[in-house]
Amino acid sequence: MLDVQKIRKDFPILNRTVNGKPLIYFDNAATSQTPQQVIDVIVDYYSNYNANIHRGVHSLSQEATDAYEQARIKIQKHFNAKQSHEIIFTSGTTHSINLVANGFSSLLKKGDEIIVSALEHHSNIVPWQMLCERTGASLKVIPMNENGELILSDYDALLNEHTKLVFVNHISNALGTINPIEYIIEKAHAVDAAVLVDGAQSCPHLKPDVQALDVDFYVCSAHKICGPTGVGMLYGKEEWLNKLPPYQGGGEMIAEVSFAKTTYAGLPHKFEAGTPNICGGIAFGAALDYMNHIGFKNIAKYENELLDYGTEQLLKIEGLKIYGTAKEKTSVISFNVGTIHPYDIGTILDKMGIAVRTGHHCAQPIMDFYKIPGTIRASFMFYNTKEEIDAFIVALKKAIMMLS
Known part of the structure; x- marks a missing residue:
């Protein structure tokens, strides 16, 4: 089992605030954060x-x-x-x-x-x-x-x-x-x-x-x-x-x-x-x-828990659609909400201290396949927590309400 709170102490950037809010970093598929040891x-x-x-x-x-x-x-x-x-x-x-x-x-x-x-x-x-x-x-x-x-x-x-x-x-x-x-x-x-x-x-x-x-x-x-x-x-x-x-x-x-x-x-x-x-x-x-040192088996098990939990919580939101529902997948969730543009949601989430990626993620043929301009992508690493996902869900609901 991972001691996630101990692991988080290895990453100085996780202690900072963004726009006056504690940073929640869910853009790990673009770049992961760097521990103090490195x-x-x-x-x-x-x-x-x-x-x-x-x-x-x-x-x-x-x-x-x-x-x-x-x-x-x-x-x-x-x-x-x-x-x-x-x-x-x-x-x-x-x-x-x-x-x-x-x-x-x-x-x-x-x-x-x-x-x-x-x-x-x-x-x-x-x-x-x-x-x-x-x-x-x-x-x-x-x-x-x-x-x-x-x-x-x-x-x-x-x-x-x-x-x-x-x-x-x-x-x-x-x-x-x-x-x-x-x-x-x-x-x-x-x-x-x-x-x-x-x-x-x-x-x-x-x-x-x-x-x-x-x-x-x-x-x-x-x-x-x-x-x-x-x-x-x-x-x-x-x-x-x-x-x-x-x-x-x-x-x-x-x-x-x-x-x-x-x-x-x-x-x-x-x-x-x-x-x-x-x-x-x-x-x-x-x-x-x-x-x-952390162990890739431990990492995979914990990140799968985050993926399952995040997917379950997101699907409770009316009008939300997840793209990429393969049987075998890792801790990445790409989604849209109704007709709201992903960029607009991403911008509001940033104001609440939450970093997600929006757009076509340098994979434009995938977006063309789904006939969408892009998605909101939340990607998790082993230093993320279910509590962060909960805060993300609350912020996402606020963004949807503001844009609806």
């Missing part, structure tokens, strides 16, 4: 051993390099990658996806097909559209149903000998749907297609095992896992990373440079040009330490 790691880096890595012989550089590479090993162990060099530090999920998409530019040709799901964030749609424009490959879409679930029979029908790559999110940021990625990966591999899974929304709530999944690429961002912004990771199977060309040229990613020819470094440095977000990488490792 903040302390950031402060310690800049206070005591701030230096560039890998190149310096002096003590600070060696200390920073050791801490950075230890963070890579923490990430490797957390995701159960076979080798630490299969973990590439990036600026986040979007960077990771673009790195892979750019690499496949040299591997695809006209007539090839790639498959995306209808539940994707824009960052897992646009790079692939750009890839198709460059290569002449075709983009196919796995459709969704009214519950916000993928129609797997249609996915099966899309797969063929021309399919080269399948990409799908593990959990939908807009609806909270947990996709059956084990099935998706197995079916894709049966036609020799590679699979990239966007884990930006799954990693705060569960602990993916990339070897057990047999996934080819898995990506995520630290800022959704109690870490800092501006850092994330790309996991890739060694054989796939070796096939992809470098994404950027610069320092660190080279073996030898002359004006006649450049040869590239091995993994992971081949994809890590320039000075990285050193502090961010170290703090990413610290955030995973923090989450693992």
Whole structure:
């Protein structure tokens, strides 16, 4: 069992007020909050051993390099990658996806097909559209149903000998749907297609095992896992990373440079040009330490309780409709109330100290499917409480009354 009140003391921001009201933070699907333990790691880096890595012989550089590479090993162990060099530090999920998409530019040709799901964030749609424009490959879409679930029979029908790559999110940021990625990966591999899974929304709530999944690429961002912004990771199977060309040229990613020819470094440095977000990488490792100390089984159990309670309370409100009612989902509730615009409700809730997200959540095709401009999204983490949900319901009712 989680001691939620003790956990909340780890997060300084939860003590602040917004518009004179205690902050209730329900925008965790966009960015989670950061515990003091991770903040302390950031402060310690800049206070005591701030230096560039890998190149310096002096003590600070060696200390920073050791801490950075230890963070890579923490990430490797957390995701159960076979080798630490299969973990590439990036600026986040979007960077990771673009790195892979750019690499496949040299591997695809006209007539090839790639498959995306209808539940994707824009960052897992646009790079692939750009890839198709460059290569002449075709983009196919796995459709969704009214519950916000993928129609797997249609996915099966899309797969063929021309399919080269399948990409799908593990959990939908807009609806909270947990996709059956084990099935998706197995079916894709049966036609020799590679699979990239966007884990930006799954990693705060569960602990993916990339070897057990047999996934080819898995990506995520630290800022959704109690870490800092501006850092994330790309996991890739060694054989796939070796096939992809470098994404950027610069320092660190080279073996030898002359004006006649450049040869590239091995993994992971081949994809890590320039000075990285050193502090961010170290703090990413610290955030995973923090989450693992709490325990992902404990997190999942408690967040499911919050999801069930929040869903039950919201459905008592007349005219409220929840979008995304998949059997398997995580602690995200997207909803609208009658014909009231979600932005108007979100604005009033903010005046009452409650942070929710409104709009299409960078998943406009989902909103087009439901024929709505957007939703109000409340997303919960393990440091949220049922008491906060109760206060949210009271504030929501006031907002509805003011706007009706």
